[in-house]
Amino acid sequence: MKKFIHDMLVVGRRNINTHYYILELKAPDVLPEIIPGQFVQVEIKGNKNVFLRRPISIHDINTEENTIKLLIQKLGEGTNTLSHIKSGEKLNIIYPLGNWFSKPHEDNLLLVGGGCGIAPLLYLSRYLSERNYKVTTLIGGASKGDIIEPDEYRKYGDVFITTMDGSLGERGLVTEHSLFKAKKFEYSMVYTCGPLAMMKAISRFAVLHGKPCEVSLENMMACGIGACLCCVVETRHGNKCTCTEGPIYNSKELVGWI
Amino acid sequence: MIDLGVTIKDLYLKNPVMTASGTFGYGEEFTDFFDIARLGGIFVKGTTGAHREGNAYPRMAETPMGMLNAVGLQNKGVDYFISDIYPRIKDIDTHFIVNVSGSTVEEYIEVASKLNELDKIPAIELNISCPNVKEGGMAFGTSCHSASTVTKAIREVYKKTLIVKLSPNVTNIAEMAVAVEAAGADSVSLINTLLGMAIDAERKRPLLSTITGGLSGPAVKPIALRMVWQVSKAVKIPVIGMGGIMTATDAIEFLLCGATAIQIGTANFIDPAVSVKIIDGIEDYLRRHRHNSVYDIIGGLR
Secondary structure, three states, X not given: OOOEEEEEEEEEEEEOOOOEEEEEEEOOOOOOOOOOOOEEEEOOOOOOOOOOOEEEEOOEEEOOOOEEEEEEEOOOHHHHHHOOOOOOOEEEEEEEEOOOOOOOOOOOEXXXXXXXXXXXXXXXXXXXXXXXXXXXXXXXXXXXXXXXXXXXXXXXXXXXEEEOOOOOOEEOOHHHOHHHOOOOOOOOEEEEEOOHHHHHHHHHHHHHOOOOEEEEOOOOOOOOOOOOXXXXXXXXXXXXXXXXXXXXXXXXXXXXXX | OOEOOEEEOOEEEOOOEEEOOOOOOOXXXXXXXXXXXXXXXXXXXXXXXXXXXXXXXXXXXXEOOEEEEOOOOOEOOHXXXXXXXXXXXXXXXXXXXXXXXXXXXXXXXXXXXHHHOOOOOOEEEEEOOOOOOOOOOHHHHOOHHHHHHHHHHHHHHOOOEEEEEOOOOOOOHHHHHHHHHHOOOOEEXXXXXXXXXXXXXXXXXXXOOOOEEEEEOHHHHHHHHHHHHHHHHHOOOOEEEOXXXXXXXXXXXXXXXXXXXXXXXOHHHHOOOHHHHHHHHHHHHHHHOOOOEHHHOOOOOO
């Protein structure tokens, strides 16, 4: 899949709350093919402590408008600096990067996102729903402010929510949701993105029930195109770059996950 | 007509801009962004006798105007390079130069001997300066005696252009350069990364799995310039300069300090097409200053 460096026009910038924001970026040309699970490398300007690009999941795309959406959490200097960008400004990105969530073999799919880890799952839920798959999305967060736009996912299927403080949905960890306590785990496959401990717990549960689980890793990286070899994860076939051979992996491939 | 060509021993480069080992893969990773045949040369990833998995994650930490890495020479070994990578790259119209590494002198000899047989590999860069491996690497490059020993051993088995990559983690880099020149090196390249460290104070832990790693990026450029200037005054062989080059102006500074050619490293991670912009920028500079050849500015520091 050919990669591009584009100066994207910021056509939308919206705060979800003090922790999260969404950028909408318009390509200078026709948007290249992008598959759910892929990411972009964003150049951050205006902060001398930020030297490298930042890898950000593609939240959704619009092929008619030639736009992509990025859902970003203010976590460090890079994402904080980027939050000050305004509509009408340009943002340089390299994209589309990485592999993608695989097409399911059977119907009835469960998507599990934790906090900002929900980011790649919006496009995935739409993509799967448009291909007539039944999609259920489970969203977890510390508090209701971490449950980002659940109505967006309701367009494509059922949505369940957990929060640690019980301010929205069931109280507790996402892995403690009642759908994991049902007598029969009815989903044919699980896609997950979020904190490592959450993804490992979800993956163990899925594999225990004989279902495949695909996880989206967010290892630190420099280049994003397979040159620096910094973002590796240990797989059953040796160290692999999460930027080119990931970020999506079947959890069975990852050492120490099962 | 401006002539960008330079020569490293018998190796003619169409321009002095090359990409540094470990920052440009095998070139293929960058073909979506520009025509890599425009480069003077491509230094491919450090290649060892046997396959290496490298160090554990995390291997990278961002630092002010730079980064630390501790990849640890992850590569599939010289035989894989010859069987799988060489056939794919050999007909691309630029020079592929293989960075050679090892834990022992015997391993360096094995890799260099095998590469000597490849028609389309005109040179090797002997890596005696990798700070991220437990054995070999920088251990060879931090004493004149061991640097000289390994260079001599390779000189006996390697008949084409032999470049030795120097470590900045030494008291006197010019002495190292003189030692490898006397041992038969055709050129020296410098600097490799500076040994450094980064810490997460809140968690009270190092940011790299290996604790220490190699610092690169604009933060190291003043040190690299100083070392290139010192080395180019001390040796007669051509010097290849690198360390934090992000722009054509940076590259020109290295040429003025005496480098015959330069390598672009960390900048490739931020702008994959940066090296072609640097080629164009050097040509613009020469035109603006009414020079006809890159040689007009090499060592031209007033």
